[in-house]
Amino acid sequence: MEELEPLLMIPGPTDLPDKVREALARPMINHRGAEFADVLGRCTEGLRQVFVTEQDVLTLTSSGTGGMEAAVANTLSPGDRVLALSAGNFGERMAKIARAFGAEVQQLDFEWGAAIDVGAVQRALRAADKPFRAVLWTHNETSTAITHDTPELCRLAQEHGALSVVDCISGMAGSEFHTDEWSVDVVIAGSQKGLMLPPGLAFISLSDRAWEATAGATMPRFYFDLVAARESLAKGQTPYTPAVSLFFALEAALEIVLAEGMEAVWRRHRLMGEAVRRGVRALGLELFGDVSHASAVVTAVRMPEGLDAKELLTRCAEREQVTIARGQGKLGGKIFRLAHLGMVNEARVLRMLEATARTLDRMGYSCNPPEALEAARTAWVEDDEVVS
Ligand SMILES: Cc1ncc(COP(=O)(O)O)c(C=O)c1O
Structure with missing residues (x-):
């Protein structure tokens, strides 16, 4: 049988470009020396362009959740009132972190699959008898x-x-994001998503307002002290030993992303999402959630009645060598997710659709895989027509 190249099509970690993998194999260097300072400087400059900010972007050796913890612990004090907007697993996590660090959290829950209702947020902000110190949400x-x-x-x-x-965390370098233009005070990203790196780095940027808030914020922090991280950055260092190899890889990944350009990266992801949604619909499957707010980097699909989601994922990975994602939390078993994040192009998206369709077909869900690919391709054809 033909050897298939495995495709990792989950919303992080993503597959790694060869240049990134090669960078990971570079010999180790002194993290307190000039060479590391140069790498860190170039990475920070590149990240500014990805975040579209004039501020420093701090790189932490941790998964994305460490960045979320840093955001909360550096800008808030115990007892601060915060409004946490939750419409899914990661919105819940942000609220949990704020609670764990002693914030007084008012959680505004939205149906999973819905977009956060801006009107409801406005009403909650207006109704507050005591002002909220922060509003937390997932982009x-x-x-x-x-x-x-x-x-x-x-x-x-x-x-x-x-x-x-x-x-x-899952949006940066995939979904359009303008940190300064949108006046985002604290934004967190992670390495294993649009930046096509292994897991292990978190990135965080603070506005002037947020830096001012850190001065009076008293939540406990040590490893994730952002003032210390900023002071170290000015010296070309990190406060504690960084994951040096991941910084080599970050530099390589940033070269790839910035050579393409942020506008082009965002557009490519948007198009991949459109193609996937057209393919999914052509299979007769139902998209999950409010598609008018569909993500550019991942698509959620309702599991067809009577079929087992776990079996779909296992069979797709084993026979097709394409790994797609399960539903999380209360969506477990109800949906599956097709990622189009990071190292994605037309060929990879079409193979993911075909693999999913063929696996469903083998499981007894009668569908026509070539028709789905044809429907997906119309997204690129129409885009070419618009551009030319
Ligand atoms: C939106 C979002 N937030 C937070 C996280 C948590 O990041 P990590 O698993 O790197 O800690 C993830 C990871 O998938 C995510 O997608």
Whole structure:
């Protein structure tokens, strides 16, 4: 049988470009020396362009959740009132972190699959007897494949004197994001998503307002002290031993991403999403959630009645060598997710669709895989027509 190249099509970690893998194999260097300082400097400059910010972007050796913890612990004090907007697994996590560190959390829950209702947020902000110190949310809710209205939510937070703390872990370098233009106060990203790196780095950027807030914020912090991270960065270092190899890989990944250009990266992801949705519909499957807020980096699909999601994932990985994602939390078994994040192009997206369709067909869900590919291809054809 023909050897198939395995494809990892989950919403992080993603497959790694060869240049990134090669960078990971470079010999180790002194993390307190000039060579590392140069690497860190170039990475920080590149990250500024990805975040579209003039601020420093700090790189932490941790998974994305460490960045979320840093965001909370550096800008808030125990007892601070915060409004946590939750419409999925990661919105829940942000609220849990704030609670764990002693914030007084008012959680505004939205149906999983819905977009955060900006009107409801406005009402909650207006109704508050004591002002909220911060509003926390997820830009791209990976668990439901929905992207929330971050520019409008930032505007509302600012209008009510609250900091906007935004988890953009799965969105950064995939979904359009303008840190400064949207006045995002704290934004967090992660390495294993649009940046096509292994897991292990978190990135965080703070506005002037957020840096001012850190001065008076008293939540406990040590490893994730961002003031210490910023002071070290000015010396070309990190406070503690960094994952040096991941910084080599970050430099390589940033070269790839910035050579393409942020506008082109965002457009490519948007198009991949459109193609996947057309393919899914052509298979007669139902997209999950409010498609008017569909994510550019991941698509959630309802599992057809009577079929087992776990079996779909296992059979697709084993026979087709294509790994797609399960539903998380209360969506477990109800949906599956097709990622189009990071190292994605037309060929990879078509193979993912074909593999999914063929596996479903083998499981007894009668469908026509070539028709789905044809439907997906129309997204690129129409885009070419618009561009030319
Ligand atoms: C939106 C979002 N937030 C937070 C996280 C958590 O990141 P990590 O698993 O790197 O800690 C993820 C990971 O999938 C995510 O997609």
